[in-house]
Amino acid sequence: MRCKPIPSFTFRVAGESGEGVISAGEIATLAISDIGFNVFTFESYPAEIKGGHCWYQVRASNEEVLSAGSAVDVLCAFNQEGIDKHLGTVRPGGVLIYDPGQVKEVPEKPDLTVYEIDFDRLVKEKVGSPKSKNVFAVACFAALYDLPADSLKKTVRKKFKGKNPKILDKNDEAVDAAYAYIASIPRQHEDTLQVQGEDDDRVLINGNDAIALGALVSGVEFFAGYPITPASSILEALAQEMPKFGNTIIQAEDEIAAISMCVGASYAGKKAMTATSGPGLSLMQEMFGHASTLELPLVVVDAMRGGPSTGLPTKPEQSDLNQMVYGSHGEASRIVIAPAGVRDCFFQTIWAFNLAERYQVPVVLATDHALANRRENLVLPSLGETPVESRLFASEEDRAEDYKRYKFTDTGVSPQAIPGMKGGMHVAEGLEHNEKGDPTYTGENHTAMMAKRMGKIADAWKYPMALEAFGDENPDVLVVTWGSSKGPVKEAVQHMVSEGKSVGYLVPKILNPLPREGFLDKIAAAKEVVVVEMNYTGQLEGLLRKEHARDYHRLNKVHGTPVSWLEVLEKLEEIEAGVPKKEVHA
Amino acid sequence: MSEATTTPALKPKDYKGRLPPVWCPGCGDFGVLAAMQRALAELAIAPEDTVFISGIGCSSRFPHFMNAYGFHSCHGRALPVAVGAKLAQPERTVITVGGDGDGMAIGGGHFLHAARRNPDITYVMMDNEIYGLTKGQASPTSELGLKTKSTPFSNEETSSDTPLNPLALAIMAGATFVARGYSGKMKELVELTKQAIEHEGYAFLQVISPCVTFHDIYERARAQQKELVPEHDPSDKVAAITAAMGEPFITGVFYQEQRTTLEGAQANLVKSAEAGLDRGMAATAAAIRAEAGLQ
Ligand SMILES: Cc1ncc(C[n+]2csc(CCOP(=O)(O)OP(=O)(O)O)c2C)c(N)n1
Ligand code: SF4
Ligand SMILES: [Mg+2]
Numbered sequence: 015m016r017c018k019p020i021p022s023f024t025f026r027v028a029g030e031s032g033e034g035v036i037s038a039g040e041i042a043t044l045a046i047s048d049i050g051f052n053v054f055t056f057e058s059y060p061a062e063i064k065g066g067h068c069w070y071q072v073r074a075s076n077e078e079v080l081s082a083g084s085a086v087d088v089l090c091a092f093n094q095e096g097i098d099k100h101l102g103t104v105r106p107g108g109v110l111i112y113d114p115g116q117v118k119e120v121p122e123k124p125d126l127t128v129y130e131i132d133f134d135r136l137v138k139e140k141v142g143s144p145k146s147k148n149v150f151a152v153a154c155f156a157a158l159y160d161l162p163a164d165s166l167k168k169t170v171r172k173k174f175k176g177k178n179p180k181i182l183d184k185n186d187e188a189v190d191a192a193y194a195y196i197a198s199i200p201r202q203h204e205d206t207l208q209v210q211g212e213d214d215d216r217v218l219i220n221g222n223d224a225i226a227l228g229a230l231v232s233g234v235e236f237f238a239g240y241p242i243t244p245a246s247s248i249l250e251a252l253a254q255e256m257p258k259f260g261n262t263i264i265q266a267e268d269e270i271a272a273i274s275m276c277v278g279a280s281y282a283g284k285k286a287m288t289a290t291s292g293p294g295l296s297l298m299q300e301m302f303g304h305a306s307t308l309e310l311p312l313v314v315v316d317a318m319r320g321g322p323s324t325g326l327p328t329k330p331e332q333s334d335l336n337q338m339v340y341g342s343h344g345e346a347s348r349i350v351i352a353p354a355g356v357r358d359c360f361f362q363t364i365w366a367f368n369l370a371e372r373y374q375v376p377v378v379l380a381t382d383h384a385l386a387n388r389r390e391n392l393v394l395p396s397l398g399e400t401p402v403e404s405r406l407f408a409s410e411e412d413r414a415e416d417y418k419r420y421k422f423t424d425t426g427v428s429p430q431a432i433p434g435m436k437g438g439m440h441v442a443e444g445l446e447h448n449e450k451g452d453p454t455y456t457g458e459n460h461t462a463m464m465a466k467r468m469g470k471i472a473d474a475w476k477y478p479m480a481l482e483a484f485g486d487e488n489p490d491v492l493v494v495t496w497g498s499s500k501g502p503v504k505e506a507v508q509h510m511v512s513e514g515k516s517v518g519y520l521v522p523k524i525l526n527p528l529p530r531e532g533f534l535d536k537i538a539a540a541k542e543v544v545v546v547e548m549n550y551t552g553q554l555e556g557l558l559r560k561e562h563a564r565d566y567h568r569l570n571k572v573h574g575t576p577v578s579w580l581e582v583l584e585k586l587e588e589i590e591a592g593v594p595k596k597e598v599h600a
Numbered sequence: 601m602s603e604a605t606t607t608p609a610l611k612p613k614d615y616k617g618r619l620p621p622v623w624c625p626g627c628g629d630f631g632v633l634a635a636m637q638r639a640l641a642e643l644a645i646a647p648e649d650t651v652f653i654s655g656i657g658c659s660s661r662f663p664h665f666m667n668a669y670g671f672h673s674c675h676g677r678a679l680p681v682a683v684g685a686k687l688a689q690p691e692r693t694v695i696t697v698g699g700d701g702d703g704m705a706i707g708g709g710h711f712l713h714a715a716r717r718n719p720d721i722t723y724v725m726m727d728n729e730i731y732g733l734t735k736g737q738a739s740p741t742s743e744l745g746l747k748t749k750s751t752p753f754s755n756e757e758t759s760s761d762t763p764l765n766p767l768a769l770a771i772m773a774g775a776t777f778v779a780r781g782y783s784g785k786m787k788e789l790v791e792l793t794k795q796a797i798e799h800e801g802y803a804f805l806q807v808i809s810p811c812v813t814f815h816d817i818y819e820r821a822r823a824q825q826k827e828l829v830p831e832h833d834p835s836d837k838v839a840a841i842t843a844a845m846g847e848p849f850i851t852g853v854f855y856q857e858q859r860t861t862l863e864g865a866q867a868n869l870v871k872s873a874e875a876g877l878d879r880g881m882a883a884t885a886a887a888i889r890a891e892a893g894l895q
Contacts, residue, residue, distance in 0.1 A: 223881065230885035233894070236688055251881060257873035258882040262687045262866055267713040271680035274673065274710075278653070278684025281671055282692075286684070304674050394884065397892040433651045433669040433685070433692045441663045441670030452619060452664070 023051075023207060024083050025155065028069035028100050029092025029116075031059055034148035038090070039070025040389075041152045045161060045169045046074045047218050047391040050210030054079035054501075055220075055389040056576070061243070061327045067095050076210050079390070080508075081501035084580045087205070088159075090151055092133070094118055101126075109203050111155060127203045129158065131195070140191035143184045153192030159207040163193045216393050221359045221385040221498075224392075225315060226251035228363025229287055230259070232402055234313075236279035236286040237263040238272040240294060243327045244386040245317040248289040269294035273301045273314065280310040281442050283407065283432035285367060289315035292334045293324065295341065295378075302376055303342030306467065308442045309420065309428065311370035311377075311405055313363075318382040320574055329574030330384035332497055335553035338378040339526045347467045349373070349474050350526040352380040354482065354500035356390040361479055362523055364400055371405040373471050374427055380525070382548070384576050385498040399478065405430060413437035418449040422462070426470025475522075475529040483532070485511050485518030491589050492540035493519040496554055499546050499577050506582035517586060525554070528561060538562050542589050544569060546577055610644055612637040617665040628809030629659050629726050631783030636666070636695075636724070639793035650693045653682040655707060657699035658733045659726035659809065676706030679714040679723065683862070686719050690863040693797060696723040701731045704740040704764050711766075715773035715802055719862040722796045722803045725766060726783075728811035736814035740764045748815070766806050767844035771837065771855045776801035778840065778855040782825050783809040784818070788851060795853060801861050808849060821849050828852030 025042050029035040036057060047053045051074035060066030073083045085105035091097045091112040097120060104110060106125040113133045120128065137143065137150045149170055156166050170185045219227070226248050229237075237256060239249035249265065256263045262279075266272035269290050276286035290298065295316045305312050318334045320326025338350045349369050353362035363379060370377040408417060408429035419440040421428040428449075431438020440451040446463060448454040475481075482500070485507050495503045500521045510517040520536060522529050537543055537558060544567035545555040552568045559566065569585045571577050615637040623629050640650060650668040654660035656675035663670025669692075673681045678696045686694040703711055703725045714723070730748065731737040737750035741763050745756040770778045777799035781789040789807065796803035808825070810817045828850055833839055840855035860868075877886060889895075 217884070227881055227885055227888075230882060231888050231894075233889075236684065238684065255880060255882040255885070257866075257870050258877045258880075260870045260874065264683075264687065266680065267709055270677065271683075271710055271713065274677045274680035275684030275687070277673075278671070278681035278686075279688040280684075281681070282651075282685045282688035284688045300674050301677060395888065397888060402889075402892070402894055433689055434649055436648050439648055439667065439669050441672055443672050444674065445672065 022073065022075040022077075022079070022083070023205075024071060024073040024086045025088045025090070026069060026071035026086045026100060026103070027090040027092070027151070028067070028096035030095070031062075031066050031068040032064050033092055035068050035092060036070050038148035038152050039072065041149060041170060041173055042155065043072040043389060044173055044218060045152065045156055045166050046072060046207065047216070048165055048169045049161060049207065051076060051207075052079050053218070053389065053391050054082065055387075056082040056384065057387055058575075059328055067099060069096070069100065074207075080505040081579050082576060084578050088155060090155060092116060092151075097121070109158070111151075111158070129154075129199075129202070136191065136195060137188065140195070141184060141188045143188075146184050146188035149185045150188040150192050153189040154196055157193045157196035158201070158203070159205065161207060162209065163189055165209075216391040218389050218391045219356065220247075220387050220389045221353070221356050221381055222247040222317065222387070223251060224356050224359035225289075225363045225379065225381065226255065228360040229313070229367070230255055231360075231397070232364050232367035233285055234287050234367070235261045235284040236276060237261075237288065238266045238275035238279075238286075239288050240266050240269045240272050240290065242291045242294050244319055244383040245289040245291050245294070245315060247386070248315060248317070269297040270301060273298040273305075273312075276312055277301055277305045277308070277310055280305070280312050281308070281432070283430070285311070285371065287313040287315070289317065291317050291319050292321045292337070295334060295337060299337070299342040302348070303344060303346035304444050305376045306342070306346035306348055307444050309374040309430075309467065310442070311374050313366045313370055313377050313379055315379045315381065317386045318380065320572070326574050328383065330382040330498065330548060330576055331572060331574070332382055332499065332547050333549040333553065333572070334380065335525065335549070335557070338380055339557065345464070345468070347375055347471055348526065349375055349377040349471055349524065350380060351377060351524050352497040353385070353523060354497055354521050356385070356388065357392050357395065358523070359385065360395050361400060364397075364402065365477055365479060365523075368401065368403040369474055369477065371403050372427070373474060374405060374430065375471055380497060382498050407432065408435060408438050419451045420447060420449045420463070420466070422449060422466060426466045472527060475524045475527050477524070480522065480524045481529050481532055482521040482523065483518065486516045487518065488536070488539065489518035490516040490540075491542045491544065491586060492536065493517065493544050493546060493582070493586070494537065494554065494558065495519065495521055495546040496525060499548060502577045502579040503546055503582050505579035506586060509579070509583060510586055515590065525557065528557065534561050538564070542567060544585060544589060546582060546585075548572065548577060610641045612641045615640050615647060615667050617663075617667050619664045621665045622661055623658060624813045626812040627658070628728060628783035628807070628811070629662070631786060631789065632659075632724065632726055632807050632809055633662065633665055635781075635786060635789040635793050638790045639797060642790070643794055643797060645693050645797070649691075650695065651685055653678050653685060653694065653696050655698040655702035656733065657702045657731070658811070659697060659699040660702060662697040676702055676710070678702065679707060679710040682721050683714060683717065683719050686721050687863060687866065690720070690867075694721040695797065696721060698725060699732065700725060700727040700729060700741040700766070701739045704766060708740070711769065712773040715770050715775040715804065717862045718774065718776055718802045718859055720800055720802070722799075722805065724793070724796070724805045724807060726807050726809035727766065728809050728815060729763075729817060730811050730815035732811045732814055741766065742815075746815075765845060766804070767854055768841050770804040771840050771844060774802075775804045775855070776857050776859050777803035777853070778844070779803075779805050779853045780851050781805060781807045782821060782849065782851050783807055784821065785825070785851065788827070792851070792853065799856065801859060825849040825851060828854065
């Protein structure tokens with residue numbers, strides 16, 4: 015049979031959680047990454063630990079992979095639910111691999127190639143270790159798509175590094191058994207995956223790892239956190255890595271304590287960070303505003319999940335923007351930054367620290383469940399032009415006489431004295447205070463202090479990575495989106511541009527304060543603007559409307575899954591066709 | 601960053617803050633402030649090496665009346681702020697101050713967790729059994745049935761709010777130094793304050809500090825206050841809890857033990873972790889930093 019190489023490819027594995035579905039997906043991802051493809055993963059698992067349906071997919075291409083895509087090339091179903099829930103997403107001409115021992119019925123589907131492989135029985139017979147089912151299943155897929163067996167073995171050994179050597183040998187046996195089995199059955203499909211290149215120095219990491227790595231590169235000195243999905247992996251990664259640098263990490267008794275500890279550490283001069291999700295950010299709001307008033311640098315990660323309340327703990331959403339921008343009582347100045355991809359998570363984390371330090375202000379770093387967990391294989395980042403900044407501490411001269419912690423300066427930023435510094439004694443004061451930090455309730459002082467705290471961040475959007483633009487520079491249709499929704503937007507816009515349409519997009523990485531040049535001015539000038547985001551009320555659109563009143567199209571989705579590029583495409587075609595503006599909840 | 605110094609003979613007045621106390625004349629907190637200034641002078645801890653961290657309440661205004669570094673935090677949050685500040689700068693003397701409402705109601709969760717972690721900080725709770733700053737509502741240490749502005753119909757039949765026992769709670773939560781003083785007994789209070797600060801580990805000092813304006817308990821305190829019996833053995837945890845659950849105005853050191861501190865444990869952890877710098881994400885981060893010329 016003729017083999018046909020394919021440029022972009024999606025493999026999905028589905029079954030009962032606890033059965034090795036996720037680890038099978040991870041092995042497949044590594045294997046495809048190790049033969050030189052770019053990868054983009056998506057996983058879905060229930061909020062419960064045992065039981066419930068879960069699935070994992072990897073989309074691969076030799077070009078940049080922008081989103082989870084829309085159709086599956088190969089579905090590997092471990093049980094009936096895996097077929098019932100996912101067969102519909104398999105593209106015409108796609109492949110289904112399933113375990114007949116766990117499946118009663120495969121619905122009719124035209125143009126579908128089916129491989130019935132009795133994983134459980136074969137693993138037991140040929141390998142004698144039921145635990146190797148995930149490796150065996152992936153190896154069947156790999157054999158069907160012509161991945162070199164040796165490369166797969168290397169991948170599997172890498173994945174299980176440090177495990178008992180007996181287990182590693184069993185895995186090798188499982189790979190051999192799977193390849194032998196596949197060789198013994200007739201091939202029914204044409205597609206193949208060609209090796210793109212040898213191992214390069216790429217690392218396969220997810221968004222949360224990239225944030226943790228960015229924090230380490232920024233020189234984070236203090237971290238306090240409280241476990242919550244999908245932010246916990248940042249706490250866990252830093253718990254492993256920060257002590258190696260002599261730094262402190264602590265699991266607090268709740269989010270209020272976590273942020274309070276960070277604020278205490280920042281008061282004592284340390285670069286501090288905490289990470290949480292929406293419910294935790296709600297709890298942190300009082301202390302967040304306090305840090306803002308005390309003009310203390312701090313980075314707070316909000317890995318968003320479906321809300322409100324406990325909501326959808328294991329699903330993505332972008333519905334915390336309002337609380338990031340407006341949360342806490344009074345009007346507390348803050349910066350909000352939202353990376354739009356895994357690599358971006360690394361760099362924007364460094365910028366979050368830089369801006370926190372530079373302006374002595376708390377920064378929220380927004381990510382979401384999809385970005386937190388999705389893996390991409392990155393070439394190891396190099397800082398290049400990106401600096402690592404530190405705050406302005408009070409010099410001996412600043413402290414020589416009459417030191418003022420909240421001194422009015424041209425920049426609005428005042429040199430900070432920390433305990434131990436002679437002449438720098440002051441009270442970090444949450445009551446409105448004068449330049450020295452003494453409680454002061456006059457109207458004039460309050461006006462001046464509000465202007466200081468608000469004014470100092472007005473130009474914060476002027477950093478090199480604050481904005482991403484693509485497509486026509488002055489397009490007829492301008493798409494605006496943020497965070498992880500960038501991927502599907504880019505895919506749709508690329509498609510439109512390739513068809514000669516006047517379309518472009520802008521993705522602000524800083525959401526407070528919003529970039530003025532190159533962003534708000536473009537929004538004012540564009541003929542049609544559509545805002546794409548995973549929330550119900552159009553929160554970014556609300557911010558834009560406040561800055562620039564005009565008509566906006568909206569694409570909003572609250573479905574527990576990312577916006578798909580086809581949904582964006584459909585919306586863009588609608589706008590082109592002149593359909594009147596209305597809210598669309600995809 | 602540290603400029604630790606040995607300071608020539610300091611006097612209590614060297615610890616006086618720039619701002620005059622805003623407390624009502626006769627407020628018990630004056631006594632606590634005077635005792636603190638004397639204790640620090642006797643211990644000769646340099647003002648710039650000392651940090652006072654408070655929550656919100658009359659008593660939480662304390663940092664402004666000291667010549668030292670200060671942090672006036674949010675209601676109930678002084679302890680976690682102090683834990684962060686201490687971990688950041690283990691060489692500083694960190695003292696948390698505040699009221700009974702601040703520490704036992706809104707900050708009640710932190711009260712237990714600070715104690716069990718054993719950071720080397722001191723926590724002085726000025727207990728007036730009432731909310732002073734908000735003008736006289738019931739507190740978690742108010743006696744059962746106390747009639748206040750927020751509990752106008754309260755008596756022993758219409759209330760079931762048993763007061764919390766800060767001393768017993770602190771001992772059970774793992775505090776390694778637990779004592780009670782009285783703002784009206786200066787000499788003893790200075791001694792207790794000194795011992796609390798000198799204790800290596802988490803020291804909790806409850807001070808009976810009456811509010812003359814909203815709940816004057818001076819008469820009761822004066823009448824009932826006495827010292828722990830000399831035979832009391834502060835290393836005996838059960839005896840300490842029993843004494844703590846006894847009469848309310850007994851003063852002295854109820855409990856003391858030595859245990860690894862939070863900062864000590866962190867330092868040990870760092871020592872054992874540093875070897876792993878060539879592995880994992882830390883190695884990647886170190887490589888990126890080195891390539892960019894960062895230390
Ligand atoms: C979040 C929050 N809730 C309520 C208040 C109002 N408040 C200020 S002080 C206080 C109680 C103070 O009582 P206590 O801690 O015993 O201190 P005291 O004034 O008696 O010294 C309250 C309820 C506040 N500042 N913040
Ligand atoms: S109200 Fe009570 S606690 Fe507050 S200052 Fe006056 S006497 Fe002291
Ligand atoms: Mg009180």
